[in-house]
Amino acid sequence: MFPEYLSLMNPIASSMDRSQILQIVAEVRGLERQGVTICNLTIGDFAPAEFSIPEGFSEQVRRSYVRNETNYPPSSGVQELRESIARLYQRELHIDCDASWVCVASGARPPIYATWRMFVGHGEKSVSFLPAWNIGYYAHLNQSNHHFLSTTQESNFHPTVEQVQSILPETQLIILNTPLNPTGTMIAEDVLRGICEAIVEENKRRKTRPVMMMFDHVYWMLSHDSYKHAVPSVLVPEVAPFVIYIDALSKNFTGTGLRVGWSVLHPSIQPKMATYLAHMGAWASRPEQHATAWLLQEESRYLQYRIDLRRGVKERLDTLYNAISKMQKKGLPISAIPPQGAIYLSVRFDLIGKGFQSNEEIRIWILQKARVAIVPFQAFDMPEDSGWFRLSVGTSSVPELQAAMGRIEILLTKGE
Ligand SMILES: Cc1ncc(COP(=O)(O)O)c(C=O)c1O
Known part of the structure; x- marks a missing residue:
């Protein structure tokens, strides 16, 4: 009888965890295969159609x-x-x-x-x-x-x-x-x-x-x-x-x-x-x-490239941040930290203890009802169910982000 495969390994390897982000990505891909269109804000990557490498x-x-x-x-x-x-x-x-x-x-x-x-x-x-x-x-x-x-x-x-x-x-x-x-x-x-x-x-x-x-x-x-x-x-x-x-x-x-x-x-x-x-x-x-x-x-080529890249990233982060700030002003349970760097926005859904017990419940709700995929801070080793999430903008266009925010606003307004 062949031994169970994990027992063949060094325990350091057999107890190694897979990235939680990649698990969420796999779930998103599964939904996409069923024909569901998702705005995927999970992965810290760039879609070449949105952001290409420097010319030449x-x-x-x-x-x-x-x-x-x-x-x-x-x-x-x-x-x-x-x-x-x-x-x-x-x-x-x-x-x-x-x-x-x-x-x-x-x-x-x-x-x-x-x-x-x-x-x-x-x-x-x-x-x-x-x-x-x-x-x-x-x-x-x-x-x-x-x-x-x-x-x-x-x-x-x-x-x-x-x-x-x-x-x-x-x-x-x-x-x-x-x-x-x-x-x-x-x-x-x-x-x-x-x-x-x-x-x-x-x-x-x-x-x-x-x-x-x-x-x-x-x-x-x-x-x-x-x-x-x-x-x-x-x-x-x-x-x-x-x-x-x-x-x-x-x-x-x-x-x-x-x-x-x-x-x-x-x-x-x-x-x-x-x-x-x-x-x-x-x-x-x-x-x-x-x-x-x-x-x-x-130098002049990459400096120009950087200006364009920063503009593209900032435009996307601002699209999310401005939409979230508007929702917050309307009294909806969401807020965000103004963009400072990288391709990420920190967003907080103030829903814990208000119908939701965990970030995971919020994540699944946003994914299934608003068709927006986001990553809870637990994927970054923060254990608390604090309502904080990372939204990554490198793979989405501005219209996709606007539409995603529209769906989240409807969901938070109706509550279901
Ligand atoms: C903070 C940080 N360091 C390092 C890396 C890894 O970069 P690379 O893909 O070049 O290995 C990442 C990738 O997401 C990152 O976010």
């Missing part, structure tokens, strides 16, 4: 193939790309770095995974803040002693300096993400400065390994005009050796399927990141690396 990129990929650039790339990434990324960081973020800081990979996820493996041993303490994207899965895979600290709307869903100070002793890795997936909110500059100062102080005191900070800013080009994206090593230069920046083409250039990402980290630790990624075989393909280098050198 695919031609550059093609030229690389014609030049037969099909062998292994260097494990840190092709030199031209590493130099382009370093120049981008110097020019736009004012980070003092060069190519020796850069390590290219197939998207943001491989350096995220490698950062966990490099800095947190089995059972060692790691810290992140809720709500947050996917951290729970990495903590599980790494078997760390992970501490989730909840944030609130009052702190814009980012940690406070006091929260970080209280948790720093014995912590090996602290994770920040701004603009934040799922809330679309940005950390305030003075808060980030305070957190960086606390890390520097903690590391001065330590006799053991320092605490490191993973700073995931994969949406940094998508911050809206009135919100400035601040970075640790500029606010507090002494923190630079302890920061691992995580970045990618995925969101900033809507190329989620292209699989080009990178980490920027101190040259004393960069070679180990390259070695880790090489053992995983997590290189980005060579033609995509060349095309990315070309793109980052084409």
